[in-house]
Amino acid sequence: MTNMFCFQCQEAAGGTGCTIKGVCGKEPEVARMQDLLMYTAKGVAVLSREKRKQNVLCETPNRYLADALFTTITNANFDLQVIADKILQGLALRDHIKENVDVEALPEWLKTHDVITWNGSTIPELEEKAKHVGVLETKDEDIRSLRELLTYGLKGMAAYAEHALNLGYSDNDVFGFIEKGLIATLDESLDAETLTNLVLECGKFGVSAMALLDKANTSTYGHPEITQVNIGTRNNPGILISGHDLKDLEELLEQTEGTGIDVYTHSEMLPAHYYPAFKKYDHFVGNYGNSWWKQTEEFETFNGPILFTTNCLVPPRKKSTYSDRVFTTGAAGFSGFPHIADRPKGGSKDFSPIIEMAKTCKPPVAIENGTITGGFAHNQVVQLADKVVDAVKSGAIRKFIVMAGCDGRMKSREYYTEFAQKLPKDTVILTAGCAKYRYNKLPLGDIGGIPRILDAGQCNDSYSLAVIALKLKEIFELNDINELPIAYNIAWYEQKAVIVLLALLYLGVKNIHLGPTLPAFLSPNVTDVLVKNFGIAPISSVDEDIKLLA
Structure with a gap:
């Protein structure tokens, strides 16, 4: 057993995984406890899915699964006691549901599975259990890779679902898939092909989760405006x-x-x-x-x-x-x-x-001045559709470059600032997420009044970029989304970026460039599948990628 093992974020140590302490700052004890929280969530999922088959729907398992998965996302929670408390809550919830379902109706391999039978009540007991439920317990490299790709997609999906729940919106099909996906990571009978199909299905429900959150946000607070x-x-x-x-x-x-x-x-x-x-x-x-x-x-x-x-x-x-x-x-x-x-x-x-x-604090000290412009979510861009279409037809806008996703600490991310600076002046950047901070204050100007950086919002708002692309596909009467004058150069850091990627794959988007490095959790064989089937590629030099994408 290693001290810890985590490779879910882009900054995984050495490009392979953190084994001593997380680059994010989490201690090994916290990393192991997060692994156990995920294991506990899988036990809840097994039984709540059985309850769901009885058409008895309850918000409590949905809320628990969303919170448990969200808690383990990179840079969310570093508190060992809080995570342990969530594990104990999960065990109590699991056992409560178990009393109200027919365990004998479960598949044979699940009836006595450790995930629904183990127990613990103290920190030492939990820490001992946590040593045996980590990522490396799956020995086959490709199966491990696909299980983790699915898991990280589910974590991102759960984050969107929790935000929607907070506004009173829920989609039981989304939670049903979260349960299905978590259970699949326990099933030793599933081969690589089956897991690959589940990963792509995760993208489908990722779109549903993003659409749900978009509806929750805009119904509650209105559509974003420039x-x-x-x-x-x-x-x-x-x-x-x-x-x-x-x-x-x-x-x-x-x-x-x-x-x-x-x-x-x-x-x-x-x-x-x-x-x-x-x-x-x-x-x-x-x-x-x-x-x-x-x-x-x-x-x-x-x-x-x-x-x-x-x-x-x-x-x-x-x-x-x-x-x-x-x-x-x-x-x-x-x-x-x-x-x-x-x-x-x-x-x-x-x-x-x-x-x-x-009330007792001094005012903040200014570290910059001026303004930045945003608010180009799908509703606002659709209102500008005629202007955008005219600019494309006239040749004023030759191409859109989607530069959405996450920012991070690595010096290699200066690539995205340089890439934005060097883009031809007849191109427009579509962005969402904190990746925009690499270029959203650059004086890139506009094209006929259309800013060259169109910020759709948070990483949570990446759905807007998909809606915009699909709307343009409809306007230009194209059969394939890949026929649009849109290229994808996406930065990633954590698990919400993973579900965005899977959602784009589900929508049929191909030839996505992903950086600054490809995920450490992708085995060579899984990477090969993504490259051959979807054209996913790592970033190269700025100049080479400008030639290729712009």
């Missing part, structure tokens, strides 16, 4: 909100109204400014800082409290001056950071500890 977002500061005390969850932002804005406290977004929360519902708050004043990985520098000068609603949390440095000002909520967690409890049914979260702290 918006100029302030990146400077004001002279009031501030609260900085990071992560992705719009419901948390809404409740924070409601509770800070009239207090004299300003609210700023950070990183992936930037696109919240594009939604009409949030524009009524005069104290919702701008975006502070850049991509998630710069937080250890930028949080030093913010001065006020910081709230993490989801992943993208980086452990602070030992000498940081802001670690006593960080709060977490939802799936996010870090030992020592106060955690805002989940909202009671029909109620709101209580952000008063953050608000009271903010």
Whole structure:
């Protein structure tokens, strides 16, 4: 047994996997406990799927599975005790469901499977069990690769599903597939071909999950609009909100109204400014800082409290001056950071500890000034469709380049800034996710009033890019989405990027360039399948890729 083994993110040590400590900062004990949380979720899935066959649907297993998977996403939760508590909750839920289903109706191999029989009640017992349920327990390299590809797709899907649940939207077919996928990773009878088909099916339900979240967000907050977002500061005390969850932002804005406290977004929360519902708050004043990985520098000068609603949390440095000002909520967690409890049914979260702290803090120090423009989600772009189509037909716009996905710390990601700078001036970048921070402040200009960078929003909003492509396919009366003048040069970091990739494959998109490196969890044989069937390729040099893609 290794100390730990994790290769789910792009920054896996040595391009193969973290075995001593996570590059993300998680300790080996936390990594192993996350493995056990996933194993526990699989046990819940086995029995909740059996319950689902009785047409008895319950939100509790759905909520648990979404939260458990989201908690294990990279940079979400580093708190050993919290993860252990979630395991114990899962065991209790699993056993409760077991009392209400006919276990004898399960497939023979599952009736007595360890995943529905094991138990533990103390940290030492859980730690001992965690040593035997990790990734490397699957010995066949290709089967392991496909199981993990499926698992990471499910984690990304669960993140979208949880955001939708927070707004009162759910899709039982999505949760049904999450259960099916988790169970499949236990089934020793499934060969590589069957698992490959399940991975592609995961992309299908990924599209459904993204569509669900898009409906939840736009039905609740309106369709994003073209918006100029302030990146400077004001002279009031501030609260900085990071992560992705719009419901948390809404409740924070409601509770800070009239207090004299300003609210700023950070990183992936930037696109919240594009939604009409949030524009009524005069104290919702701008975006502070850049991509998630710069937080250890930028949080030093913010001065006020910081709230993490989801992943993208980086452990602070030992000498940081802001670690006593960080709060977490939802799936996010870090030992020592106060955690805002989940909202009671029909109620709101209580952000008063953050608000009271903010009142005692100095205003944030400006680290830049000006504005950035975004809000080009599918509804807004469709409204501009005639203008866009005319620009394409006239040759003013020759090509669209999808540069969506994640940012990260590696110096190799400077590639994306240089790529954007060198793109021909008759090309337009379509983006979503924090990858945009590599180029969204570049003065790339516009084409006939159409900005050369069209930001659709968070990584959660990647669905918009698919809708835009499908709409253009319809307008131009094409038979194949790959006939569009669109190329894909996508950056990835964590598991939400994996489900976006699988969703694009399900929609038939081919010849995607993926970087800055291909995933460590793809075995050579699985990579070969993706290359041969879908044309997936790693990035090369900027100049070579410009010739190829633009």
